[in-house]
Structures are given as structure tokens and as C-alpha cells.
Amino acid sequence: MVTFVRVAELGSFSAAATNLGMTPSAVSRQVSRLERNLKIQLIQRTTRQLRLTEAGIEAFARCSDLVCAAQATMQVAQLHSLAPQGCLRLSAPKAFARRVMHPLILDFLASHAEVDVQLVVTDRDVDPIKDGIDLVVRLTRSPPEGLAARALCPVETILCATPQYLAQTGPIEHPRDLVSRSCLFLGENPSDHRWRFRRDNESVDVAVNGRYAVNHTEMRLGGVLAHFGVGCLPDFVARPAMQQGAIVRVLPDWQLQSAYSGHAYVLYPPNRFLPPKCRVLIDYLVEGIASPGERVRHASPTLLSATA
Incomplete structure (x- = not known):
């Protein structure tokens, strides 16, 4: 039953074998033995994938409960x-x-x-x-x-810059002001240079550019601290530097739409x-x-x- 549960969870005999420290052939024999004892097919096998039968789905649910109970007994x-x-x-x-x-x-x-x-x-x-x-x-x-x-x-992605950089370039009061600023962004995908903002019912999409794109938060923070522009950072990365006054938040009234939020x-x-x-x-x-x-x-x- 444990072998059958692992095959159903992982979707292949080879993955279950690796997980259990067995050979794929031994895993296949265990599942076949269970099917013979139950006198019903649990898994439909093809050259490309495995699929649980209707009976297999029900058996998987019941076997999973038994496996959990057995594990709990071992940990009693x-x-x-x-x-x-x-x-x-x-x-x-x-x-x-x-x-x-x-x-x-x-x-x-x-x-x-x-x-x-x-x-x-x-x-x-x-x-x-x-x-x-x-x-x-x-x-x-x-x-x-x-x-x-x-x-x-x-977790929120926020924009930050040093007070020195903002003193040189002027205040940033709207996302569109970022078009004329140097921005530090991820650069992993072509869409990373487009920042999307929301404030109440207003949405703004801005294409930003800058001299330094890097897909590492610590390095983007380093670029911001070196006065190379406005960087997008997770709030937990930016917080210590903000508390020390080394950087400040830019556009705090706007929410930057990010997958890292x-x-x-x-x-x-x-x-x-x-x-x-x-x-x-x-x-x-x-x-x-x-x-x-x-x-x-x-x-x-x-x-x-x-x-x-």
C-alpha cells in the first residue's frame, strides 16, 4: 500500500522507486501484487504516463489514510x-x-x-x-x-532609492516620472522592465530603463545604495537600510504589482x-x-x- 501511494503521488514507478530506495521493477511488482489481491486494476499504464482508475482513486484515498496512521503509530x-x-x-x-x-x-x-x-x-x-x-x-x-x-x-515589493539620488534627479510623484529615471529591475524576462502600479481604482503601466538589471535582490539593493537609481526590492530586504536612513521608499501610495508579493x-x-x-x-x-x-x-x- 505504501508503494502504491508513492506511485500515485509521484506519477511514475521510477520516481516512486527513487523515493523508496527500490528498483522500478520491484515497485511495479508491489503494485501488481496489490491489484491481484484486490482483484481489480488500480493503475492504467501507458508508455508515457500512469493514470489511476476509478477504483484506484478510491483505493488511493483509503491507502493514504492507512499510511498516515501507520506513520503516526511509528511516531507514537x-x-x-x-x-x-x-x-x-x-x-x-x-x-x-x-x-x-x-x-x-x-x-x-x-x-x-x-x-x-x-x-x-x-x-x-x-x-x-x-x-x-x-x-x-x-x-x-x-x-x-x-x-x-x-x-x-x-510580503510586498516596493521601490527605493537613496536620498542623494533623489536630490540629484528631483522628486518622484507619479509612476510616469520613472520613465526619465534610472531604474534597477530583474531583467530575467522581456516584461521585467514594465512596472505595473495600482492606487485605488487607478492603474498605470510604465516601461522603465536603467544601467543595471540583475535578478538578485541583494545585488539590486547594492545598486540602489550605490546611487544608481530606483530599485524594486522585497520589503524585508529593503527594511534594514530604510530604518538606517540609507534609502527611502519611492511612491509609497502606489502598489507595485509583482509576482514577489x-x-x-x-x-x-x-x-x-x-x-x-x-x-x-x-x-x-x-x-x-x-x-x-x-x-x-x-x-x-x-x-x-x-x-x-
Whole structure:
């Protein structure tokens, strides 16, 4: 049943074999054995893809529940003691991981000696099941279906420049003023030089140009600090420099429409038997991000409920 569940989740015998540490032929034999015992076909096999039959869909739902229950049974001692322990794999986007999560994880490790963390820093969308990740942090406007989600914090892309640059070029009072300014943008796609703004019911689309395009937030911040123009930055990257007065926000009344905006969510497979190591880290991140600088180092946070 475990083998069948992995094949259904991952969509191929070879991917399930890699996940389970088996050979594809062994995985195929396990699924065939289950089908013989049930006397019904669960998976339709073609040269290009696998598809669950109607009976396979129902069997997958029931087998998934059994697998979750079995995993919970194996963790019963840990669940009973509520003691977080073991290795936890966590993924997060690069800038958010470095600026927001890394300091909190260091504190978390110091206060939870029985938990190890492997942080996978990547900007690609990670699938917790296929990639074998316990918790996934993703920046999005809405969490994907099929995963449980806990909101960490809102994320906004903002425009910033140094006071020196603005003193030289004059104030920027409307998005159209950016046409005559030097702007730092991503440059990954042809559309990256078009910035779209919204204020109440008004929308403006502006084509910007500049001497430096770079798809790395820290480098764009460096370009802004070097007075090369107006840069688009995630608010959590810009905030420290803004607090120091090194840069200021440009067009604060306008919302820059960006894929790097929305909320930071921590995602995980929906499982009411979520291990304590995952619950306690989720709680730690939520509390630490909501109250930066106010957290007592090495304090023991309250566990989330099993349904959180």
C-alpha cells in the first residue's frame, strides 16, 4: 500500500522507486501484487504516463489514510512525549531564507538540541512529497491546493532609492516620472522592465530603463545604495537600510504589482499527525516573524495544535 501511494503521488514507478530506495521493477511488482489481491486494476499504464482508475482513486484515498496512521503509530513515543526530535528538512526562497529565516533558525537550533534542520535554499517551487521536504516556505498570493498552509507574514515589493539620488534627479510623484529615471529591475524576462502600479481604482503601466538589471535582490539593493537609481526590492530586504536612513521608499501610495508579493506561507502535506518537530518550528517561525526583536532567545515556544 505504501508503494502504491508513492506511485500515485509521484506519477511514475521510477520516481516512486527513487523515493523508496527500490528498483522500478520491484515497485511495479508491489503494485501488481496489490491489484491481484484486490482483484481489480488500480493503475492504467501507458508508455508515457500512469493514470489511476476509478477504483484506484478510491483505493488511493483509503491507502493514504492507512499510511498516515501507520506513520503516526511509528511516531507514537514522540507524539506521546511531545518532545520535538529528529532531522527536519525545510526549503525557502533565497532572499527570504537569508534575511528572515536564517537568524530564527539559529535561535531555534540553540533552544531545541534534539532537532536538526536541513535548510534547502532555492527559488524554484518545491513539492514536499516529491522532493522529500517536511516544510516548504513559499511566497505567493494564495497557497496551492492539496497542501496545508500557515501564513507567516505579508510580503510586498516596493521601490527605493537613496536620498542623494533623489536630490540629484528631483522628486518622484507619479509612476510616469520613472520613465526619465534610472531604474534597477530583474531583467530575467522581456516584461521585467514594465512596472505595473495600482492606487485605488487607478492603474498605470510604465516601461522603465536603467544601467543595471540583475535578478538578485541583494545585488539590486547594492545598486540602489550605490546611487544608481530606483530599485524594486522585497520589503524585508529593503527594511534594514530604510530604518538606517540609507534609502527611502519611492511612491509609497502606489502598489507595485509583482509576482514577489502576497504572503509567505509555510506549506506541508495535510496530515493531522504532524510530527512535533514540524509543529514547534512552524510556531517558532510564526512568533519570531510576527515579533522581530522581541523574542526571548532560547525560549521554549508553545506547540501548535495537531490540526494547525
